[in-house]
Amino acid sequence: MNLLxxxxxxxxEPDKTPEIPVYWIETSDSVSRHFQFExxxxxxxxxxxxxxxxxxxxxxxxxxxxxxxxYPYSVNEGYLRYTQFRALQHFSSAALSVLSTQxxxxxxxxxxxxxxxxxxxxILKDGMQHAGKLICSNLGARMDSEPKCWRILADxxxxxxxxxxxLSPLCPHLFLExxxxxxxxxxxxxxxxxxxxxxxxxSFAKEGNLSDLFAKGEAISTLFNVLGLGVGIQLASTVCxxxxxxxxxxxxxxxxxxxxVIEEMRATPVNTLNPQRTAMVVADFVKVCFxxxxxxxxxxxLPNFFNCHPTQTGKISSPADxxxxxxxxxxxxxxxxxxNVKVGQALHRAVRPSxxxxxxxxxxxxxxxxxxxxxxxxxxxxxxxSGEDALRAWLVAAYASSMKKxxxxxxxxxxxxxxxxxxxxxxxxxxxxxxxxxxxxxxxxGTGSRFSW
Numbered sequence: 001m002n003l004l005x006x007x008x009x010x011x012x013e014p015d016k017t018p019e020i021p022v023y024w025i026e027t028s029d030s031v032s033r034h035f036q037f038e039x040x041x042x043x044x045x046x047x048x049x050x051x052x053x054x055x056x057x058x059x060x061x062x063x064x065x066x067x068x069x070x071y072p073y074s075v076n077e078g079y080l081r082y083t084q085f086r087a088l089q090h091f092s093s094a095a096l097s098v099l100s101t102q103x104x105x106x107x108x109x110x111x112x113x114x115x116x117x118x119x120x121x122x123i124l125k126d127g128m129q130h131a132g133k134l135i136c137s138n139l140g141a142r143m144d145s146e147p148k149c150w151r152i153l154a155d156x157x158x159x160x161x162x163x164x165x166x167l168s169p170l171c172p173h174l175f176l177e178x179x180x181x182x183x184x185x186x187x188x189x190x191x192x193x194x195x196x197x198x199x200x201x202x203s204f205a206k207e208g209n210l211s212d213l214f215a216k217g218e219a220i221s222t223l224f225n226v227l228g229l230g231v232g233i234q235l236a237s238t239v240c241x242x243x244x245x246x247x248x249x250x251x252x253x254x255x256x257x258x259x260x261v262i263e264e265m266r267a268t269p270v271n272t273l274n275p276q277r278t279a280m281v282v283a284d285f286v287k288v289c290f291x292x293x294x295x296x297x298x299x300x301x302l303p304n305f306f307n308c309h310p311t312q313t314g315k316i317s318s319p320a321d322x323x324x325x326x327x328x329x330x331x332x333x334x335x336x337x338x339x340n341v342k343v344g345q346a347l348h349r350a351v352r353p354s355x356x357x358x359x360x361x362x363x364x365x366x367x368x369x370x371x372x373x374x375x376x377x378x379x380x381x382x383x384x385x386s387g388e389d390a391l392r393a394w395l396v397a398a399y400a401s402s403m404k405k406x407x408x409x410x411x412x413x414x415x416x417x418x419x420x421x422x423x424x425x426x427x428x429x430x431x432x433x434x435x436x437x438x439x440x441x442x443x444x445x446g447t448g449s450r451f452s453w
Contacts, residue, residue: 066220068212075213076437077320079204081267086217087224089260093158095227095235096253100165100244102236104179108280128180132187144448146331147196148265154192154260159254161185166250169243203270203319265328269319271437273387274444275343276331277322278394281438283337284317285429286398316429318436339397340376343390346449350378362415368393369451372400372411383450386441388430395422395429400423 067083117225143150164182168175187274201213239245271276327333334340351359359369367382367389377397381389399418403409409417434440 048210066216066223067207068216070207072207074207074209075204076206076269078267078269078323082204082264083217083220084265085260089155089221089257089264090221091224091228091231091345092253093155094225095232096159096162096233096250096257098229098236099240099250099253100162100182102240103166103169105247106169109309119304128184129187129190132184133187133191136188136191139192140357140444141444143192143195144199144272145414145444146276147199147270148268148326148328149331150192151196151200151265152258152328154189154196154259155258157185157192158189159257160188163250163254166246179367191428199270199272200265200268203268244279262328266324266326269323269437272317272439272442272444273390274331274446275341276326276335277319278387278390278443279335279338279341281317281433282339283335284315284321286337286395286402295348316432316436319438323401334376336401337398338394339399339401341379341394342376342396343379343381343445344447344449345378345380347380350380358412359415362412362419363396366392370397370415371401372397372404372415379444380443381450385443385450387438387443390443390445391430391433391440392422392426395426 063071072080139150161182161184164178164185168178168182171178197214200209201217205213235245235249240249264359275283346371352370355371356369359371363369367385369380370393371378371380377400379390379393379397381393396415396418399421400414401412403418407414430440
């Protein structure tokens with residue numbers, strides 16, 4: 001070997017470094033595990049010491065089991081408040097159900113005859129409850145439109161049915177009638193609660209994690225149902241062993257139950273368009289100051305010397321912005337700032353035949369007809385109209401209502417001007433609306449009447 005080869009070997013030898021073992025750390029359910037390949041190729045694992053305080057580990061373990069993965073970043077605003085009141089709601093409902101069951105046993109007798117048992121089973125469980133479910137199942141479209149209102153109504157009906165069961169010992173001769181009516185109300189409540197559950201959970205889903213949200217929500221419900229049953233058993237064996245005790249505890253639990261449901265619904269940011277939410281969005285957007293400059297520009301086509309643009313508007317609200325302003329008791333109320341629009345009227349009732357051709361010419365190619373009246377404006381949508389079509393119609397109605405207050409023009413002229421103005425602002429309005437999280441592909445008007453040409 002010559003001298004040059006020896007020098008090359010000496011340079012290469014220091015470059016050899018010992019192999020670094022391959023390892024990684026995996027974290028699952030708040031437990032970290034260290035994995036490493038040994039020199040012989042075997043995989044070893046050991047649990048990494050957790051330096052977190054005990055209370056922190058307990059809290060994070062609870063969050064992992066009862067909240068969606070990635071919480072709070074994987075859900076929309078309001079989910080924590082919704083969950084808090086949902087837990088308290090199920091707790092109070094479970095406690096109340098124990099009292100009603102105890103009363104039913106007292107009213108029916110602890111050892112009924114086989115014939116009585118058959119009648120009770122049919123009327124209470126198989127008969128009246130199923131009848132309530134069938135009746136309520138026909139209202140599914142209304143529940144899609146107003147899931148919050150129907151969710152509240154479901155729990156009011158449930159408490160009404162439970163209350164009738166609690167009162168059944170006072171009239172044992174009418175036991176089947178009273179308890180059957182109570183289960184009829186409960187049957188309607190069960191359908192309404194289940195039908196509105198998915199739209200409400202969908203409002204919180206942020207990262208395509210609807211199934212995770214649903215599963216964790218049901219886990220919380222189950223946990224607090226069990227706790228509520230335990231408290232209910234204690235109440236039934238102590239304070240509520242008499243009817244007087246039930247008369248005190250029953251209404252209190254029912255009030256807590258309904259209050260929690262209302263707070264849950266107020267915290268829910270539903271992002272679909274229905275008549276009320278559409279009107280509220282448009283009312284916030286249409287804040288136009290019809291000043292002298294607007295008159296010059298819009299009617300006389302003179303220069304706008306004061307730089308007051310006629311399409312000056314307000315903000316665009318997100319679902320989270322509107323959630324606490326929704327009317328959960330009277331969702332059908334008219335909103336003056338949005339044009340007092342009433343949707344769902346049949347076309348032949350909303351529009352006079354002599355006016356139909358004129359209105360079609362004012363709104364060429366649109367999938368809606370607007371018919372202004374003295375107290376409100378009727379909106380009739382085509383069969384395949386979307387949320388965007390409803391927004392266009394609502395904007396026209398809102399602008400026309402504002403113009404009508406300021407100027408004394410004919411209805412057709414006012415509608416034409418409002419239609420032009422809507423077209424000038426609609427594209428940026430729609431883009432920002434979608435950026436705020438609104439779903440504009442559908443318009444949920446319940447059982448409103450629609451038409452097709």
